[in-house]
Amino acid sequence: MKKIIILVFLISSILINTVIAKHKIFDGTSWLNIPAQFPSVKNTDHIKDIYIRASEGTAFLSGTPNILYNTHTKDNIILSINLIYENKNNTFLPLYYSLNIIGMQKKGVPTDQINLYISQIKRTFNL
Amino acid sequence: MKTDSPFDKIMNLKMIISILSVFLILTVLITIKKVSSSQDYMTYLKKEIGPDLPTEEPKTQTSTLPYLNGYDWDDINKMKASIFEKTSFKISILQIIIETSMFLKKPVVEDISKLEIYISALDTFYSSPDNRMIPVFFAMKVIEMQQQAIPEENVSAYRSLLLEKFNKPTKS
Incomplete structure (x- = not known):
């Protein structure tokens, strides 16, 4: 009986954690976890492209578009985001802000200003 | 042939009821947790996303939409x-x-x-x-x-x- 109760509690705690994890902001951890999350998908670039378009498209349709869609290729954006998130200091960045940073890099914004922008975001998220 | 005594039957019934009760309580707890975590998340986003973050300048619409x-x-x-x-x-x-x-x-x-x-x-x-x-x-x-x-x-x-x-x- 005790074993059953312990097992039930164990399963429920896993479920609760899953529910909480689902509502985490989509950031570098989520991005880097894509291959593990989609084991059936051999090339996850399509999934990454859809995520980028979900964010870029929302900005575009909200009247505040990024500039990436007409200056970068799909592969180029994916590579740039991979580069940003490979730096462990940047994994907290939500996808939308990573796309903004790529836009800033393309515009030739100096690195120190980009770093300042990243620290601003970090402060905003209390990290 | 072994038959369960009335005491065993009652004990078995009690055990089933106990397990069902635990499941019921856990389901309620999970639901409450889910709702509260969603609300926390929304509050978090609304509160923590400050107005001071710089954003990109609006761009002219092109024919290739993302x-x-x-x-x-x-x-x-x-x-x-x-x-x-x-x-x-x-x-x-x-x-x-x-x-x-x-x-x-x-x-x-x-x-x-x-x-x-x-x-x-x-x-x-x-x-x-x-x-x-x-x-x-x-x-x-x-x-x-x-x-x-x-x-x-x-x-x-x-x-x-x-x-x-x-x-x-x-x-x-």
């Missing part, structure tokens, strides 16, 4: 992946759309706990080929209007405007 529409949504259903993966994919898409809209201070929906409802509603919405040119972003707004019990004629008028706007050959 947004997702019903064709993209339909492609997910055709993917060679498990149902769990497809659902997980759709949840992440909606999560990104909602978060981006909140970062831009123009939230597309008010309650992120309704993600599963949106997925099902979007599947229904895009099952009509007429709707597939409408971006997911606006389809969510239509569904949000329906969720808020806005009169059907208003929802219908909004959908007609969207059809008029997006059925033009602008999307690749």
Whole structure:
């Protein structure tokens, strides 16, 4: 009986954690976890492209578009985001802000200003 | 042949009732946790996304648009992946759309706990080929209007405007 109760509690705690994890902001951890999350998908670039378009498209349709869609290729954006998130200091960045940073890099914004922008975001998220 | 005594039967019944009670309590706890975590998340986003973050300058619209529409949504259903993966994919898409809209201070929906409802509603919405040119972003707004019990004629008028706007050959 005790074993059953312990097992039930164990399963429920896993479920609760899953529910909480689902509502985490989509950031570098989520991005880097894509291959593990989609084991059936051999090339996850399509999934990454859809995520980028979900964010870029929302900005575009909200009247505040990024500039990436007409200056970068799909592969180029994916590579740039991979580069940003490979730096462990940047994994907290939500996808939308990573796309903004790529836009800033393309515009030739100096690195120190980009770093300042990243620290601003970090402060905003209390990290 | 061994038969259970009345005492054993009662004990077995008690055990089953105990297990069922534990399950019931856990289900209630999980539901409460889910609702509260969703509300915390929304409060967190609303509170923590400050107004001081710099944003990109608005850009002139071009003919190559980056947004997702019903064709993209339909492609997910055709993917060679498990149902769990497809659902997980759709949840992440909606999560990104909602978060981006909140970062831009123009939230597309008010309650992120309704993600599963949106997925099902979007599947229904895009099952009509007429709707597939409408971006997911606006389809969510239509569904949000329906969720808020806005009169059907208003929802219908909004959908007609969207059809008029997006059925033009602008999307690749």
